Amino acid sequence: MRTEQTGAALGDRFVVAVGPVAHGGHCIARHEGQVLFVRHTLPGERVRVEVTEIGPGGRFARADAIEVLEPAPARVPAPCPWSGPGRCGGCDWQHVSPQGQRALKHDVILEQFSRLAGLDLTEHLGRDIEVEAIPGDRDGQGWRTRVEFAVDDAGHPGLRRHRSHDILPIDTCLIADPRVLGTGVLATTYPGATAVDVVAPSVGAPVVVEVPDGPVPVVRERVALPDRELELDVSARGFWQVHPGAARTFVATVLEWLAPRPGEHVLDLYAGVGVFAAAFAPAVGDRGSVEAVEGDRTATEHARDNLAASPWVTVTRDRVDRAVRRMVRAGRTADLVVLDPPRTGAGRAVCRDVGALGPRTIGYVACDPAALARDVGYLIEEGYILRDVRAFDAFPMTHHMELVAALDAP
Ligand SMILES: C[S@@+](CC[C@H](N)C(=O)[O-])C[C@H]1O[C@@H](n2cnc3c(N)ncnc32)[C@H](O)[C@@H]1O
CATH class of the missing domain: 3.40.50.150 (Vaccinia Virus protein VP39)
Structure with a gap:
């Protein structure tokens, strides 16, 4: 039976044992009976979290891991200087080795097939999925050939914080194709634009499109x-x-x-x-x-x-x-x-x-x-x-x- 509980409040900090990964770039933990979706952590870790959002009716809360007390083996120092709690929301797994990231995705796939298709995928295929x-x-970096940067009121391009309209001004993006950054987009201002789309196609030079009014070329x-x-x-x-x-x-x-x-x-x-x-x-x-x-x-x-x-x-x-x-x-x-x-x-x-x-x-x-x-x-x-x-x-x-x-x- 469900017991009455008040749940965590915004900004609360406490220590949790982190459970399995869930679809969406976070892991599941529990605190006094309440489900927490925790970012910046890994299954098996013990972390101090800060609550960042309370779900409808307090049925769950979202939190960021702000201190890692017991790290998981797949944890690595995040290569991107802009990732981490309260910072750029573009990446979820900068703090995880490439193999570790793929292991998390593997677990998500099996869980989704079991829950939504009623299928044990490993048993059905007669092999584990890789x-x-x-x-x-290239170790998960430099691959993104299309990047939409948000533009703030002063015309500076940046990326949004996680689940926020706030724009974080950045000076690099490690997952962007070097040709995207080579356009100088992050050192340019775009007055009047709400976003700027940079595309590095496989044929020809990269293009920069100012949204909403700039011309949109064909690549x-x-x-x-x-x-x-x-x-x-x-x-x-x-x-x-x-x-x-x-x-x-x-x-x-x-x-x-x-x-x-x-x-x-x-x-x-x-x-x-x-x-x-x-x-x-x-x-x-x-x-x-x-x-x-x-x-x-x-x-x-x-x-x-x-x-x-x-x-x-x-x-x-x-x-x-x-x-x-x-x-x-x-x-x-x-x-x-x-x-x-x-x-x-x-x-x-x-x-x-x-x-x-x-x-x-x-x-x-x-x-x-x-x-x-x-x-x-x-x-x-x-x-x-x-x-x-x-x-x-x-x-x-x-x-x-x-x-x-x-x-x-x-
Ligand atoms: C994931 S993209 C795939 C496009 C293409 N197959 C490719 O690989 O480049 C999905 C496409 O479906 C189109 N689309 C989305 N909803 C649609 C709908 N209800 N009916 C027809 N097209 C739709 C989108 O415009 C988009 O071009």
Whole structure:
């Protein structure tokens, strides 16, 4: 039975034993019966915390570890001078070794699949899942090719403190691609801007976009697949994977698992500028077809240009839920489906309709293990069988990750 308890108050300091990692860049601890989500710590540590936020109704509180009394073996001195309690909120795991960060992400994935898909992933796959570094990783640093810096009232760029609108002026960002910092963005003022977006594309020079009123150029991205290279136009403010090795890793994994055959019909859902459609087009050939569905107007226009050389590829601008509903009503089918939704995932209705299209394999690319686990649960309800999952440390130093899954028709 739950006992009456008042819980911690903002600014309280006390010592806790830290329990497991939780999704979101923090670990769980308990204090006098109340759940605490503690940042800047690791499972197994004993730390002094300061309470930073009280959750609704006092059901939980958030806290920062401000003193480490018993460190965990994976703890390292944070390389970034701007990380730590009350400072930049961009990274969650600067104080953890790269292997330690991947071990935390591994635990989060297993926990999410168990809770949201009702699946023991290790037992189901017959092996433990490994969170893999993206090829080209440099100890988790210098990877971020797209950075949005917030700009304060005086025009100085910085990064926001954790769960705050406060902007911390910074003079470096260790996870940013050196070409991003090489633009001199952090030594420049941007009067009138609310943010400044810096993009270091794989082709050509970096660009700086002042938000909201600056011109937004188109950049070019190259994706080196095992057997050929793709080049695509992307708006400097449009979606593109931020780690330089990420797009080719995910596209190559999905291609290998889905193994498209000549004459097949492929759906690329949440297509962005069409990188998966471009990768599948040669394999299905002009006796087959690829239909890319994307909701954003600018991304759709770029996708049409990027895919113009393959007339058997069509690009539809629509919401994916409406597009797949229409296809199901029309009695259509698909041989293969790629799902690459935003953080919220595809959801129950899209999973149901994708299942009704009857693809032999579904490739799912996800940036949130919770959304993926939930949607895998829905696809299993549609009769699909989870064949494989790979997890990638595509956002080192943060709690974020990317997963690729393949599900087969029964
Ligand atoms: C994670 S990105 C993937 C883009 C692309 N597959 C890639 O790898 O570059 C998700 C894409 O889905 C689009 N999107 C988000 N919600 C959508 C919806 N309900 N219907 C259609 N597209 C949507 C976004 O505009 C974005 O381009």
